[in-house]
Amino acid sequence: KAGVTQTPRYLIKTRGQQVTLSCSPISGHRSVSWYQQTPGQGLQFLFEYFSETQRNKGNFPGRFSGRQFSNSRSEMNVSTLELGDSALYLCASSLNRQGDGYTFGSGTRLTVV
Amino acid sequence: GENVEQHPSTLSVQEGDSAVIKCTYSDSASNYFPWYKQELGKRPQLIIDIRSNVGEKKDQRIAVTLNKTAKHFSLHITETQPEDSAVYFCAARGYSGAGSYQLTFGKGTKLSVIP
Numbered sequence: 001k002a003g004v005t006q007t008p009r010y011l012i013k014t015r016g017q018q019v020t021l022s023c024s025p026i027s028g029h030r031s032v033s034w035y036q037q038t039p040g041q042g043l044q045f046l047f048e049y050f051s052e053t054q055r056n057k058g059n060f061p062g063r064f065s066g067r068q069f070s071n072s073r074s075e076m077n078v079s080t081l082e083l084g085d086s087a088l089y090l091c092a093s094s095l096n097r098q099g100d101g102y103t104f105g106s107g108t109r110l111t112v113v
Numbered sequence: 114g115e116n117v118e119q120h121p122s123t124l125s126v127q128e129g130d131s132a133v134i135k136c137t138y139s140d141s142a143s144n145y146f147p148w149y150k151q152e153l154g155k156r157p158q159l160i161i162d163i164r165s166n167v168g169e170k171k172d173q174r175i176a177v178t179l180n181k182t183a184k185h186f187s188l189h190i191t192e193t194q195p196e197d198s199a200v201y202f203c204a205a206r207g208y209s210g211a212g213s214y215q216l217t218f219g220k221g222t223k224l225s226v227i228p
Contacts, residue, residue, distance in 0.1 A: 033216075041220070042220035042221050043157075043202060043218040043221075045216075045218075048213065048215065050213075055211065055212075056209050090157070097213050097214060099206055099214050099216060102147070102159065102216065103159070104149075104156040104157045104158070106155070106156045
């Protein structure tokens, strides 16, 4: 079956712009979590969505937001981009809120110039 | 919240030797501990996991041990091969409230296997 699909794979944006990233979970998976990965900080948790509701949020500013649709697909948005937002953004889906079957997508590489 | 510390941050071993990566966690209620392998330019992939009711689990050349009392768990790779070169992440899953669970990751260990 298809894995977790993230689009786009690569993105270059200018400081001050906003960006929307998309994540389609494995079929049947209802929970989607987002992470920011940078060389110095590892995998930093952004938020988790289940049944179209944000269930958990990491320690990121309000410029980072997300949503989940009724088909479990999720988007995350970053407004007023800063240079420090350059990172690999990974999403992971799981069957349930307990995290069974936790699987990562290939990520979106965001570069802010 | 949960805090996961991972050591070492880099590890170089000769092909055929063993590699050990250690993690400690802070939340005694955490009950699930997966390990992920991330090759350059690829997504993290689950390689082995262990639940809190088990002390050790083995899968071919890979094993994980868990010491709940000391709140630490370790990844052991035996007979290392060049294709084992990657970044390895440990994680601990704890209850974060309102029916939700959260995986907290260590900062990763870059393993290099020298042929």
